[in-house]
Amino acid sequence: MPFLDRRAATAGLVAGAGLGFIGCSAANERVLRSADAHPADYPTVLAVDEMGRLLEERSEGRLSIKTYAGGQLGAEKDALEITIFGGLDLTRVSIAPLSAIAAEAVVPALPFLFRNTAHMRAALDGAPGETILAALEPHGLIGLCFYDAGARSFYTRDRAIMAPEDLKGLKIRVMNSDMFVSMVETLGGDAAPMPYGEVYQGLMQGVVDGAENNWPSYESSRHFEAAPVYSLTRHVMAPEVLVMSAKRWRRLSEEDRALIRQCAKDSVPFMRAVWDERSRKAEEHLRAANVEIVTPDTQAFVEKVKPVWDRYLTTPALHRLADDIRTLGQTKEAGDV
Structure with missing residues (x-):
């Protein structure tokens, strides 16, 4: 499906969900709308919920996040495109689709790049990760943080x-x-x-x-x-990435940008703890299932x-x-x- 057709189709899903497009009303300015194709109990969704809790707490209720999980707003690629042109504030996306947008995003998806989970987390938390996130901004996205997607x-x-x-x-x-x-x-x-x-x-x-x-x-x-x-x-x-619409980002004050970045970063340890426990239980279940x-x-x-x-x-x-x-x-x- 051509880009414009996909964009129109996802716009219809956004409108059908009662969101419309982001406007400049006070209510819209304080609620960041986030999409995720994973179900509501998935670690990435729970992590964005945690980010929203931190954001609301630290802004004293002025800013918050509403997450639409389970693909309510369309497939991952469609939600990403809608985020780029400003129809959504945030979306969680796998790194693979981003490689078509920014060449740097191809690197974390290279086969056998990471030795283990600790190596992957150290790289993405450090300078290499910052380089990859920064490469998204010229393409209409603000890279906020990386979430685990396992091996x-x-x-x-x-x-x-x-x-x-x-x-x-x-x-x-x-x-x-x-x-x-x-x-x-x-x-x-x-x-x-x-x-x-x-x-x-x-x-x-x-x-x-x-x-x-x-x-x-x-x-x-x-x-x-x-x-x-x-x-x-x-x-x-290859990790997951939480990205924000650069169009929405530009309407924020420097103070709010810093707050959103910090809350995103602070959601990462929470996500990793949930992910590690989820992975452990999944492995146990599979081994028990023979x-x-x-x-x-x-x-x-x-x-x-x-x-x-x-x-x-x-x-x-x-x-x-x-x-x-x-x-x-x-x-x-x-x-x-």
């Missing part, structure tokens, strides 16, 4: 993925992202972009042979019922995806950003990916 691993209907060769002949659902398509195809699989809501049926009907996602999504979507083999490749740890869980040696995968890095790190600045993240907290070794 993504492959799950399949009937085959463990212990080596890249095991993906050969398998149709694997991926997000609508060139990066994810390239990654799966480079590893030897057949990438099949598909909306998240269609994956369960696709697995059940054999339209796709597998998919890839984190523990909570694999469990809460009940994809494990159709694809009960979970291979812990942990190939991507899902076959295997842990492959990922070195062959790391070597195989080097062309993906070459394809998407198209400038010296992107190479430097990836190197800054990759070497954070350790001495760079020749040949590392």
Whole structure:
């Protein structure tokens, strides 16, 4: 669907939800409207609720956030576009769609960039994360903070993925992202972009042979019922991002901008605690459900995806950003990916 058509369609959803477009009334100025495709009890939604609580408390009731969860205002990409032109104040979005807007956003989605969760959080909390968030502003978005999205691993209907060769002949659902398509195809699989809501049926009907996602999504979507083999490749740890409309941002005072930034940052530890607990419970549930869980040696995968890095790190600045993240907290070794 062309951009303008998608924008009009999502505008209709916004109006249908009783929001209209953001105006300049006092009521609108104090309530920030936020969209999230995840359900109301998902960690990112709870984190924005916590941000709203902090904002209302610290502004003495002058500012607050109203969150529309569960895709009430349209698909993630539509909500992002509406936010860019000012129809929404805030939206939580996966990093992958942002790579089409700002080249820097491609870096955190690179396969096998992060060694572990601690490394990912340190990079995104530090200078590399600030660089990525700042790169969004020329494109109509203010990057406020990163939220965790866990480590993504492959799950399949009937085959463990212990080596890249095991993906050969398998149709694997991926997000609508060139990066994810390239990654799966480079590893030897057949990438099949598909909306998240269609994956369960696709697995059940054999339209796709597998998919890839984190523990909570694999469990809460009940994809494990159709694809009960979970291979812990942990190939991507791409974060979620909370962004604000630059158009709305420009109408705020410097004091309110600083307050919103701080409340967003202060919601991150809350989100991570909720995420860690959610992940732990999801893993426990899946193990109790007798899902076959295997842990492959990922070195062959790391070597195989080097062309993906070459394809998407198209400038010296992107190479430097990836190197800054990759070497954070350790001495760079020749040949590392």
